[in-house]
Amino acid sequence: MTRVSSSDAIGRGATLALNCTMCHGAQGMSASDAPNLAGQYPEVVIKQLLDYRGGKRSSTVMAALSRSLTDRDISDLAAYYAYLPKARTAPTTYDESLPALVRVGAPLRNIAPCVSCHGGIDQKLGAPWIEGMPKDYLVQQLRAFRSGERRNDAEAQMRVVARAMTDREIEDVAAFYANKASPGEVRQ
Numbered sequence: 524m525t526r527v528s529s530s531d532a533i534g535r536g537a538t539l540a541l542n543c544t545m546c547h548g549a550q551g552m553s554a555s556d557a558p559n560l561a562g563q564y565p566e567v568v569i570k571q572l573l574d575y576r577g578g579k580r581s582s583t584v585m586a587a588l589s590r591s592l593t594d595r596d597i598s599d600l601a602a603y604y605a606y607l608p609k610a611r612t613a614p615t616t617y618d619e620s621l622p623a624l625v626r627v628g629a630p631l632r633n634i635a636p637c638v639s640c641h642g643g644i645d646q647k648l649g650a651p652w653i654e655g656m657p658k659d660y661l662v663q664q665l666r667a668f669r670s671g672e673r674r675n676d677a678e679a680q681m682r683v684v685a686r687a688m689t690d691r692e693i694e695d696v697a698a699f700y701a702n703k704a705s706p707g708e709v710r711q
């Protein structure tokens with residue numbers, strides 16, 4: 524077996540990623556409503572690509588693209604995206620000024636705080652870095668978890684959270700995360 528150095532993996536990943544720039548941006552920062560991949564945790568990129576390839580997460584475009592990727596391609600792409608400059612705000616840590624759902628959730632409705640899994644300190648393995656993602660993408664994903672159309676989350680962690688959320692709450696948390704750079708200026 525030949526040992527693959529991490530720079531080989533990143534270089535190979537960069538070449539493969541030329542097929543992805545049209546939607547995910549030249550530096551992993553999307554100009555459309557596709558998710559940003561720059562700096563994403565490698566285990567997230569790997570899991571999501573395996574889920575598309577295996578049909579656990581549905582998306583016409585990503586299903587077709589992921590089918591042609593080998594396991595090695597997937598891990599090299601993940602290494603490349605993790606290595607790219609992190610052109611967005613770091614994962615949120617607990618702070619009194621955060622919106623209630625993000626900070627403390629809604630215990631009576633079984634909604635755990637977003638920061639308890641997506642946080643900079645409390646990052647649950649597999650929970651994506653969502654700060655600075657396109658707002659429409661975040662809204663779509665939360666609605667898909669709520670309706671059960673997206674069901675690739677282990678132990679229904681996100682379905683449980685989203686099930687109890689109102690349309691307004693989905694809009695508000697999506698706007699908060701999309702505009703994370705300046706929480707004081709959340710666009711509605």
Ligand code: HEC
Nearest residue numbers: 542543545546557558568571572581582584585588600651
């Ligand atoms: C034609 C546009 C397009 C191309 C090309 C494309 N993607 Fe995607 N990608 C999308 C869209 C749209 C989504 C969100 C789909 C959904 O709703 O699940 C997505 C989702 C993803 C996700 C999930 C991210 C997350 O935060 O959950 C990963 C990882 C990903 N793409 C990687 C890739 C890689 C690697 C390539 C190149 C091999 C690629 N994509 C090419 C449009 C594209």
Ligand code: HEC
Nearest residue numbers: 635636637640649650651661664675676677680681684696
């Ligand atoms: C118990 C842990 C947990 C909590 C609490 C939680 N999440 Fe998640 N979230 C996850 C995990 C794990 C995933 C990845 C699921 C998968 O494997 O596809 C995820 C995925 C997501 C995604 C999809 C992102 C993408 O790029 O694919 C969004 C959006 C999201 N969460 C938003 C939120 C928001 C907003 C809150 C608070 C209202 C929240 N989450 C609370 C664990 C959690």
